[in-house]
Amino acid sequence: MKNRFAVAALAALSFALVAVPSMVVSKPDAYAAALASPDRTDEDKARDAARHPAELLAFAGVKPGDKVGDFVIGGGYFTRLFSAVVGPKGxxxxxxxxxxxxxxxxxxxxxxxxAKLSNVTPESFSLGAIAFPEKLDVLWTAQNYHDLHLGQATPAQLAAINKGLFDSLKPGGVFLVIDHYAPDGTGDTLSAKLHRIDIETVKTELKAAGFVLEGESDVLRNKEDPRTVSVFDDSIKGKTDQFVLKFRKPKA
Known part of the structure; x- marks a missing residue:
């Protein structure tokens, strides 16, 4: 979530495959059907060209029947896609x-x-007490990881959040992280100002939590982004240079 309320909100941080009659839909067909879902908004569909949702869903391996956690949903763009892909058995x-x-x-x-979607449950527990109702196949966060680094959470709190995410997954589960590139080597020093984060910081923190980095995708790269302006700047808004990291929780 990327807006002016994020810093103040984090300042309050406390630790207190779809079955159809006589056939199975393949994943590519499931993604195409999800994009065409009547549950999606016109605003969602207008953003598809820039967000490459089918490629991202395929990279993460989201499939019908999965249990998915959308970590900080923003406006619900990906939640509606997940709902359509996982279907009634997910x-x-x-x-x-x-x-x-x-x-x-x-x-x-x-x-x-x-919440109006039949296979979606809204959750609003504290960041300090991450507890999904069941173990998940996929966790997903899009343009939100940097919001944990706005200067309000301590390193210990950040580690606890990441441990909570790790513990939420089934063994072998996937955590997909999408975020805006900061200049290499800047860590999280520009997160509050520019809403960006250094890719290596994300890798280091999540590996420390127990995740294994399985792959990276360049589908959201834009090398014309200087990475030195806010993601809300009119010159780059909606077309930032973004990384996509696929982590996995080891099976044993």
Missing amino acids: HVYAYQPAEFIKYNPDYQKPLDAV
Whole structure:
């Protein structure tokens, strides 16, 4: 989530395959069907060209029947896609931090919207007490990981959040992280100002939590982004240089 409320919200951080009659839909067909889902908004569809959702879903391996956690849902763009892909035998947990909602009740609105989907459950537990109702096949966070680095959470708190995410996955489960590139070597020093993060910082922190980096995708790269302006700057908004990292929880 990338807006002016994020810093204040994190300041409040407390630790307190779809079955159809007589056939099985393949994953590519499931992705095409998801993109065409009537549950998606016109705004969602307008963003598809820039967000490459089918490629990202394929890279993560999201499939019908999966249990998926959308970690900080923003407006619900990916939640609606997950709902369509996993189908009636799968389930999606759409998460918005309690700290965000407490600071600004508007953060509840996207949860209320996706709650109308039959296979989606809204969740709003504290970042300090991550506890999805069941173990997940896939965790996903899009343009949100840097928001944990806005200067309000301590290193110990960040490590606890990542451990909570790790523990939420089934053995062999995937954690997909999408975020805006910061200049190499800057760590999280520009996260509060530019809403970006150094890719190596993400790798280091999640490996420390127990995740294994399985792959990277260049599908959202834009080398014309200087990485030195805010992601909300009109010159780059909606077309930032972004990394996509696929982590996996070891099976043993």
